[in-house]
Amino acid sequence: MYVAVKGGETAILNSYKLLAEQRRGDPQQPELTVEQIRQQLKLSVDRVMTEGSVYDPELAALAIKQASGDLVEAIFLLRAYRATLPRLGNTCALDTSRMQLDRRISATFKDLPGGQVLGPTYDYTQRLLDFSLLANAQTTLIEEPPKGLVDVPTAVPRVVDLLNQEGLIEKTPCPDNDPAPMDLTRSPLHFPADRATRLQNLARGDEGFLLAMAYSTQRGYAHTHPFVGEVRLGQVAVDVVPEELGFAISIGDMEITECEMVNQFAGSKTEPPQFTRGYGLAFGHSERKAMAMSLVDRALRAEELGEAIESPAQMQEFVLSHSDSLEASGFVQHLKLPHYVDFQSELELVRKMRAQQASPALPQEAP
Amino acid sequence: MNRLQLSAEVQDASTAPDVNFAYLDERTKRMIRRAILKAVAIPGYQVPFGSREMPLPYGWGTGGIQVTASVIGPNDVLKVIDQGSDDTVNAVNIRRFFERTAGVDTTTRTHEATLIQTRHRIPEKPLTEGQIIVYQVPVPEPMQRLEPRETETRTLHGLAEYGLMHVKLYEDIARFGHIATTYDYPVMVNHRYIMSPSPIPKFDNPKMHMNPALQLFGAGREKRIYAVPPYTAVESLAFEDHPFEIQKWHAVCAQCGAADSFLDEIITDDAGGRRHVCSDSDYCQTRQDEAGQMGGAVKDLP
Numbered sequence: 001m002y003v004a005v006k007g008g009e010t011a012i013l014n015s016y017k018l019l020a021e022q023r024r025g026d027p028q029q030p031e032l033t034v035e036q037i038r039q040q041l042k043l044s045v046d047r048v049m050t051e052g053s054v055y056d057p058e059l060a061a062l063a064i065k066q067a068s069g070d071l072v073e074a075i076f077l078l079r080a081y082r083a084t085l086p087r088l089g090n091t092c093a094l095d096t097s098r099m100q101l102d103r104r105i106s107a108t109f110k111d112l113p114g115g116q117v118l119g120p121t122y123d124y125t126q127r128l129l130d131f132s133l134l135a136n137a138q139t140t141l142i143e144e145p146p147k148g149l150v151d152v153p154t155a156v157p158r159v160v161d162l163l164n165q166e167g168l169i170e171k172t173p174c175p176d177n178d179p180a181p182m183d184l185t186r187s188p189l190h191f192p193a194d195r196a197t198r199l200q201n202l203a204r205g206d207e208g209f210l211l212a213m214a215y216s217t218q219r220g221y222a223h224t225h226p227f228v229g230e231v232r233l234g235q236v237a238v239d240v241v242p243e244e245l246g247f248a249i250s251i252g253d254m255e256i257t258e259c260e261m262v263n264q265f266a267g268s269k270t271e272p273p274q275f276t277r278g279y280g281l282a283f284g285h286s287e288r289k290a291m292a293m294s295l296v297d298r299a300l301r302a303e304e305l306g307e308a309i310e311s312p313a314q315m316q317e318f319v320l321s322h323s324d325s326l327e328a329s330g331f332v333q334h335l336k337l338p339h340y341v342d343f344q345s346e347l348e349l350v351r352k353m354r355a356q357q358a359s360p361a362l363p364q365e366a367p
Numbered sequence: 368m369n370r371l372q373l374s375a376e377v378q379d380a381s382t383a384p385d386v387n388f389a390y391l392d393e394r395t396k397r398m399i400r401r402a403i404l405k406a407v408a409i410p411g412y413q414v415p416f417g418s419r420e421m422p423l424p425y426g427w428g429t430g431g432i433q434v435t436a437s438v439i440g441p442n443d444v445l446k447v448i449d450q451g452s453d454d455t456v457n458a459v460n461i462r463r464f465f466e467r468t469a470g471v472d473t474t475t476r477t478h479e480a481t482l483i484q485t486r487h488r489i490p491e492k493p494l495t496e497g498q499i500i501v502y503q504v505p506v507p508e509p510m511q512r513l514e515p516r517e518t519e520t521r522t523l524h525g526l527a528e529y530g531l532m533h534v535k536l537y538e539d540i541a542r543f544g545h546i547a548t549t550y551d552y553p554v555m556v557n558h559r560y561i562m563s564p565s566p567i568p569k570f571d572n573p574k575m576h577m578n579p580a581l582q583l584f585g586a587g588r589e590k591r592i593y594a595v596p597p598y599t600a601v602e603s604l605a606f607e608d609h610p611f612e613i614q615k616w617h618a619v620c621a622q623c624g625a626a627d628s629f630l631d632e633i634i635t636d637d638a639g640g641r642r643h644v645c646s647d648s649d650y651c652q653t654r655q656d657e658a659g660q661m662g663g664a665v666k667d668l669p
C-alpha cells in the first residue's frame with residue numbers, strides 16, 4: 001500500500017533536534033559563547049553584519065552560532081530579523097575623512113598627508129599554519145598593544161580629495177537637495193538603477209559573487225585600469241538630526257572599511273581625460289568585499305561614462321539581479337523541494353517524444 | 368526589546384504571541400494589499416512590490432506567504448498544498464507557520480477552505496465564489512527564458528508584443544510536432560497579458576479559465592504580484608491547427624479509481640513496477656471515504 005509522504009511535521013521537528021545536536025557537537029567540549037564568536041571570529045561577524053545589513057556584532061555573532069558557522073545562513077537569519085524592525089530615521093552622511101584610522105593604505109602615492117598605516121592585516125603574513133594555536137596554548141598576549149607607533153592624526157584627508165586639488169579626478173558632488181536614497185529592503189529594484197541604488201545592492205551583495213565579477217573586469221571582461229586610491233579602516237561617528245532638536249548629535253561609532261578605486265578614463269566629448277572613481281564600503285574589517293565592490297561599481301558606470309557595454313560586470317541587470325546571496329541560495333536550493341508534478345509532466349513528454357523517434361513513420365506525410 | 372525573550376518565542380513550537388498577526392507588520396500588509404488591488408484591476412499584469420525577507424528561504428514560497436499573510440483574517444480557514452498534497456514537508460511547514468503566527472483554523476478539505484495556498488497544483492474539486500487561491504511563483508515572467516532582461520520584457524508586455532512567445536511555440540511544433548511545454552504553460556489573461564500560471568501542469572490550466580475564485584500570484588524573490596479576478600478569461604496559448612491539449616493517462620488512480628485527476632507515478636519496486644495515484648491528496652481521500660461509505664471499497668489495481 002502506497003503511503004503518501006505523511007508524517008512531514010514529525011520529520012520537521014526531528015530535523016530541528018538533529019540540527020541542534022550537530023550544532024552542539026561533542027557535549028564533552030565546552031560550548032562556544034556568542035561573546036567568544038564576537039571577539040575571536042571578528043571577520044566572520046563583520047561579513048555577516050555587512051551582507052545582513054545590520055550593524056550589531058552581538059546579533060551577528062548569535063546568527064553565526066545558530067547557523068553553525070554557515071555565514072550565508074547567518075546572513076539570512078540577520079536579514080529576516082531586520083525585515084520587521086521599524087525604521088526610526090536616517091543618519092547623516094558619514095564623514096569618513098574624520099575617521100579614527102586603524103589602517104590606511106594607498107597604492108598611488110608613496111607618502112601622503114596622514115601617512116600609510118599598515119594596521120591589522122593578513123597581507124604580509126606568511127601563510128604557514130601556526131601549530132601553536134593547535135596546541136591549545138594560551139596565546140601569548142603582547143603586553144602593550146603597539147599603539148602610538150604612528151601618531152595617526154584624527155582627521156586624515158582622503159587621497160581622492162588630494163588629487164582633486166589638481167582637478168585630475170572626477171567630482172561626485174551631493175545631488176541638489178540631497179534626495180533620500182531609495183531603500184532596497186522596502187521597494188523593489190527598478191532598472192535602470194541609479195548609482196546610489198546600485199551601491200546599496202552591492203553593499204548587501206555576496207562577497208564571493210562580487211569578488212568573481214571584480215576579478216573578471218581585470219581579465220578583459222570590461223576595461224578597467226584600477227589603482228587603489230585608498231583603503232581605510234577605522235571608527236567613524238554616526239550622526240543623526242532628531243527633528244525635535246534640529247541639529248546633529250552623535251549616536252555612536254561604527255567600524256567600517258572604505259575603498260576608493262581610481263580608474264583611468266580617456267575622456268569623452270564633454271569630459272576631459274581624468275581619473276574616475278569606484279567606491280566600496282563595508283561594515284567592520286572587510287577589505288576584500290570593499291575592494292571588489294569598488295571595481296564592480298566602476299564597471300557598472302559604463303553607460304554613464306559612454307563606454308561600450310560588452311561584459312557581464314558592466315550589465316546592471318546581470319550584476320544586480322544575481323548579487324544577493326539569499327536570492328541566489330534560495331532559488332538554487334529550492335530545487336530540492338518536491339517537483340513530482342512537473343517531473344511527471346516531463347516524464348510523459350519524454351516518453352511521447354521517444355515513441356515518436358522510435359517510429360518516425362507517423363501517418364503524417366507519406367512519401 | 369528583550370532579545371532572549373524573542374528568541375525563546377521563535378523557537379517555541381506553540382503560537383508566537385509577540386509576532387504580529389500573520390507575521391507581517393500592518394504597514395507591510397497595507398503595501399502588499401495595494402499591490403494586490405492593482406493586480407486585480409489589471410488582470411495578468413505583474414505588479415512590483417517591496418517583497419520582504421521572510422523567515423523562510425526564497426524559493427520556498429515567500430511570495431505566496433506574503434500574499435497569504437496580507438489577505439488572511441482570523442476567521443479564515445487555510446489549506447496549504449504542495450504538489451497537490453497537504454502532507455508534503457513544505458506544505459506542512461507553511462501551514463505550521465500560519466498556525467503559529469495567525470492561529471487560524473486549517474483544513475485539508477478543499478471545500479472547507481476560504482484561503483488556499485498552493486505550489487504547483489490547482490485542486491481537482493472546483494473552487495467556488497468567495498474562495499481565494501494563492502499561487503507560489505518562482506519565475507513570474509513567462510518570457511524570461513527567451514529574454515532574460517526585465518527592461519525588455521516589460522516593454523514587450525506594454526506593447527502586447529508577444530511574437531517571441533509564439534515563435535517559441537511554433538519552433539516546438541516544427542521540431543517535435545507538438546508544443547513541448549508541459550508545465551508553466553503560458554496563458555493569455557483577459558485577452559491582454561501573457562502570464563505564467565506558475566509551474567502547474569498544463570492539465571490544470573483550463574481550471575483557471577472563468578474560475579469563480581480569486582486567484583492571486585506571489586513571487587517573493589522576483590518581487591512581483593499578479594492576479595486573475597473571478598470569472599476572467601484565461602486561455603492557454605495554441606494555434607488553430609495545434610489546439611491546446613492536456614495530459615492523459617492510460618491508467619486510473621490505484622487508490623480511488625479516479626480517471627479524471629492528475630496522477631503521480633510511484634515506483635513500487637526495483638523491477639520497474641509502477642502505479643499511479645492522485646496528486647491531489649484531498650480529492651483522493653474524499654473519493655476513498657465516499658466509496659467506503661457506499662460499501663464498495665476500491666481495490667488496488669495490479
